Amino acid sequence: MNNSVTLGLDEALLSELLRELGREAKAFRFEVAPNPCVGAAALSGGRVLARGYHQSWGGVHAEVAALEAAHKADPKGKPDLLVVTLEPCSSEGKTGACTDAILAAKIPRVVVGELDPDPRHKGRGMEVLRAAGVEVFLLEGSAPLRDVSPQFLRWLQPERLRRPRPHLLAKWAQTRTGQLEPPEDIGDGRWISCEVSVQEVQRLRGKTDAILTGMGTVLADDPRLSVRAPGDPTHAPLRVVLDSYLRTPPEARLFDPVQSNEGLGELHILTIAGADAARWRALEKAGAQVHGLHGEGGDHVALAEALTWLWDRGVRRALLEAGPTLLQACLDRNFVDQVRIYTGEVSGGRGVSMGSWMQSAKLLERLDRESGQDAVIEAFLE
Ligand SMILES: NC(=O)c1ccc[n+]([C@@H]2O[C@H](COP(=O)([O-])OP(=O)(O)OC[C@H]3O[C@@H](n4cnc5c(N)ncnc54)[C@H](OP(=O)(O)O)[C@@H]3O)[C@@H](O)[C@H]2O)c1
Structure with missing residues (x-):
């Protein structure tokens, strides 16, 4: 030409x-x-x-x-x-x-x-x-x-097109020493990142099809997994809990009615098929949709199947907001495509540290920035 x-x-x-x-x-x-x-x-x-x-x-x-x-x-x-x-x-x-x-x-x-x-x-x-x-x-x-x-x-890799699963963005907050739980006397024993970062996460939630968490986070934090300002509450991603044995309490805040200031997506609990029928009924009665999948590795809900389940429901971009157990399981299986890591001004903490993972991870197209007092790393994983 x-x-x-x-x-x-x-x-x-x-x-x-x-x-x-x-x-x-x-x-x-x-x-x-x-x-x-x-x-x-x-x-x-x-x-x-x-x-x-x-x-x-x-x-x-x-x-x-x-x-x-x-x-x-x-x-x-x-x-x-x-x-x-x-x-x-x-x-x-x-x-x-x-x-x-x-x-x-x-x-x-x-x-x-x-x-x-x-x-x-x-x-x-x-x-x-x-x-x-x-x-x-x-x-x-x-x-x-x-x-x-x-x-x-x-x-678009052929393997990915053959066995499609959503783009999984793992977001977590960690202390300077890499723990996802702060010391008990800091941030109500729960909060690590600053208010600016909390608001960023609300915006991020409004830009995803589903928020995924583990039963451990539900029991410890009693989260709502809703979208609030400055996020877009008119866009309410599915709320998906991986709970192999249906230990989610029916009185958890997940089941509270929608408030005027939030977007609240459908609640889905993924469990192992054959889980306790009485709990199953109680959770459905409380408002969740419960789905039975296969179990794997130590009898947790099969992760690959959970991701296929999300894909089949039209989820293309999912946000993983889990504790260290489910997070590490997804990282170990190479199911995480993108990370956003907030490191707060807190030292020490409880639980396992992400420190060794951080040292060995290959972070692609990495961006380091600040959010209020927090240091933020964004990157893709291979
Ligand atoms: N800093 C942060 O960003 C952040 C975010 C979330 C939570 N947290 C903190 O993390 C702590 C909870 O940690 P956690 O590790 O227990 O929570 P988690 O990772 O959210 O939940 C873990 C649970 O998920 C269930 N699960 C279902 N399928 C699984 C699978 N295939 N692989 C792995 N787990 C699967 C397991 O229980 P069953 O298999 O028995 O159902 C497992 O015990 C809390 O203190 C919370 O505050 C911190």
């Missing part, structure tokens, strides 16, 4: 734009996973009117963000070219198809930095646009997914 003739734009300039968009889109990697990081720009007469990015899982896609930003900046301006790092999607998911948005905006030309690697979608977005009369150009090499969004390529 001779872009300088066909597009009236220098190929080197387009490549540079794609490179920048890819770099900028990558900043949102921990918010969008397992979706890909994508950046887009709307241009008119070779001038960039606006840029847009896929910024949060379930949120608007980069193409739509760029077109909306261009319209906002100049409602009369007419973009005549859209540059996007990844082939636009052509099917409806949590948002509408980007190809529809491009056609509705009457964009005559589109430059794409890489084809969708998903074998189920590869090339389809290009075809849909071309069939509708849009000139579409592929300019590969400047914003390759292996640099911009390697986690998306892991998500």
